[in-house]
Amino acid sequence: MKRLIHFPINEVLPIGGPAGYLSNLKRGLDEIGAHEYEFLPAEGVHFKKNKTLRRVVPKRLKDLRRLYKCINLPQVSKPAPVDYTQYRSIHFHSTLDLYTYRNALEAYKGNVILTSHSPCAAHKELLDSLDLHDVQRHAQELKRLAIIDEYAFKRADTIIFPCAEAEEPYFHTWNEYAQIRDSSKIRYLPTGICSPVIRESRSVIRKRYGIPDEAFLMCYIGRHNSIKGYDALVQATVPLLKKNNNYWMLVAGKEGPLYRPNQQHWVEAGWTNDPYSIIAAADVFILPNRETYFDLI
Template sequence: MSKSKKILIHFPENKIAPKGGPAGYLFNLKLGLERNGAEEFSFLPAEIETFEQNKTLQNLVPSRIKDLRRLHNMLALPSKSSFEAVDYSRYSAIHFHSTEDMYLCRKALESYKGKVVLTSHSPCAYHKELFSRLNPKDARRKAKELSCLEVIDRYAFERADGIIFPCKEAEEPYFHTWKGYDEVRDEQKIRYVPTGIISAITQVSRHAVRRKYGIPDDAFVVCYVGRHNEIKGYDALKSAATGLLAQDDVWFLVAGREGPLFGCDHPRWIEVGWTDDPHSLMAASDVFVLPNRETYFDLIMLEALSLGQIVIASRTGGNKYFERFNSPGIFLYDEPAEINKLVQQIRKSSRSERASWGSANQSIYREEFTVDVFAHRYVNVMGEICGE
């Protein structure tokens, strides 16, 4: 891509961090761009933290007040707009990382002559994600008024000159959750850039993790990391555990805050809670389970591959993308009842087989999902969108 073209990645530089969502995506992309010497890309200047982003202040406010404030803000959202944080005319392209951000900048974009690019990191249509953040009673009570939030997604997908998804399969949740997606989807605009990450790093050894939680070194450990809800398939994992825990050597090592669903009441089901070191738990296990019911393109799949971990995942959304690699260490299923059978299959395999399967997964990561590969693909696609 020509160095003379300047591209604005529309996200505050101080908000980039190694976590989920656009902040984590851009953390990896920024690192890859720097390694590749791609100086034509820049980010928004630092942004002041809002009340909604300040967890300390949020915790001081009663839950019901937060519910009503959230509802009020959402109902007001379609009429809101914001000023451009920088002079857009200096850039050949602007890449937005949420439909809301792009919608709020719609007035500034009226006179903008460059290319507008969108990546929606929401695991479903964004306006549906907004609904899910509300108190369910408020969402039902104001359903008619809230339906106007669809205008945010509709505007962004129609105004964008280019739309980047990590893969075609990641679009699946949009078809499932948004009746209007067929109407706004323009095949000519869409490009696919698989995400890349820096390799996951463990802080604690396999033996130390197992010793901490009282797990024998020769036990077979199933790991899950993520939210405890149905969309993430946590209930499917629990259902599978009912039969698996009948085997004396099977343990479950689970990370993530509990609620709304809670773990099995069993001594070999271990709930770690929130942790800043999920990778040590994953590496200390024998198989990682990703049972999402709807999937965009889950970065934790890439983290598992980078650790050389065997993965069992639902055949849905972005998970389907990994079938093309024909790896013996990636097991996809159609029905949650299959989790039990697949865990048993892996459990009965030899240690050498498991090691080779894990190595195959790690090779896929190194060849396809490093930040360098990610940045190289991204630069090429942005060049295509900009007409090079």
Template sequence: MKKVLIWDLNYVLKNSGGPAGYLYNIREYLLKHPTKDAEIHFLKDDLGISNVDRSVNTNHKDLMKKIHKLDILSLMGYFRTFRCLMYWNKKLSAKSISGINLNDFDAIHFHNSGDLYRASELLRSYEGKIILTTHSPQPKACEDVENIVYKWSVLRRLIKKQILKKELQGWEKADYIMFPVQGALEPYYVEKEIKDYKDCNTDKFIYCESSILDKPISKPLDREELGIDSSKYLICYLGRHNEIKGYDQLKLFAEHILSKDSRFEFVIAGNEEPLTRLDHPNWKELGWINYGNRLVSSSDIFILPNKETYFDLVTLEVMREGIPILMSRTGGNKFFERYGEEYGIFLYNYGDIKDQEAQFNKMIYELENGILKVKAKKLRNLFIEHFTMEHYISRYIETVKNIC
């Protein structure tokens, strides 16, 4: 029986996106359904460290939002720069994993190239296989620099170059780099060094489609409580408000559609930063919410407008609710083109509003004629048959067996 160590030292696992949500789904499933085909350990569990989500007091959240809006962006930028550089330049010591013998495991699975780079000294005598999954919708160097330094800063290129070098050293340390699908690699090709590395190390790259926990379809919200006219079609977006997620393009599309037809209500969830709302009465911002599944379940159409994407877990959450999806044809989204309109998944070319409008109108026609409702049921069944954790664990264990 193969033993795998999931390196989750830097995460508080919670039901969200990114590596924290990805690992949360795996851990929660295995706690209830231990597998007999492999031993999958989480490092924090083995170290006796709590893996519970540390929720923030609501009052503190409100205070943080107010502070964020103050004109202290330069100071915050320098602070984030310092914090990021501290992370990348601080190697982990043996003390951080005291009592753990890494050679007890056939494979160690890292979920951040920075974590692997920082643990490289601890892995010098490790004899098993090292797996890396990156999760981010772009190279970590690009993501970190975007968050910590303004685009006009002279530091930007210098810091990005330093982080990219260390990021690739993490990739070099890995025996295998696991992506959910091949399309998830596309956003990484913006950096020539990564494209060249992939071309020279094709055999290192393996693929294992992501999954999430199965749950019953959520109870829809009362639209009147949200202040939404029940006679309107509810178009939903749930996620970050930035360019990578396509929030800016979503606003352009909504403005275009609403200039012609007022039957639609765009209901948006997620912290309203750094980009802000469309100024239109049919555009409603809910902010951060803890009832995302119910909002999705209440929707007629979910829009996923990514400019770049890895393998967005929100896609699986929407499939679980059986809600038709209008998504951009980018990165990991391209994987779902194999299912396509038959299952209520409509794809358009990112930035092409005419193409997006054509697909949207097709969905509205099918919605009005009861066709989309039938497809929505097929979408829910597709999730159950392929994207639940039961199927993922089976795929994952088979992958580990093949490489160890």
């Protein structure tokens, strides 16, 4: 019987998060000829991945859309995208995915595997993506999001972390984790990555973003939220940019829920599939995470 990696094949890309993890995993599986593994069929482009549509929609409407989606997530249930019974194991790469297909899994007898990838309890990350005032106004409704993580960790037969330290954010951000955690389910499997390749030179990257060759360039790549320390990054580095005209900050990753400061030498490159070239163009890389799952950066 085959094994299913529960992730759309067209979203397996050399970027951050589950997509990047699985891009490296797929390459490794292909190299050793592990043909018993399959991914989900390709999916269409979602709103969150449609850059053109997202640019024209006002920020407040996007905030309300995220709020409405989060409030309704506990009710969402989808049919299996493929016939689960043909697989001896199904490996989910988010607690939300496992929860969303909970009804389809009721009759499934194989091994349900979970790797969460989230730098904290996933429902906390969902809350962090919302407007703070919306969270305060809808606190009671949003409390129910915790059942997503609770169900996923209880339903999974095997839970994979890259190392013991990757569990720390769950203990720190989710009071119930210690009671829900079942040590007999947990396996530690180090993450493998391909050797980094620098595609473009230092001078090319700097020229693209209008940064002088002689500038002292600081760099950050990652999510723009508080758990990844984006706010701390702004607080620490903006005074340096103001103090020294030769200092620059180059940031990659999708903006939101936190956004760039109003500072001339702060450059946002947006989403990138070539983080190595950006890092190589900098003089120093800054990692301001408050919590992290297992940061490959």
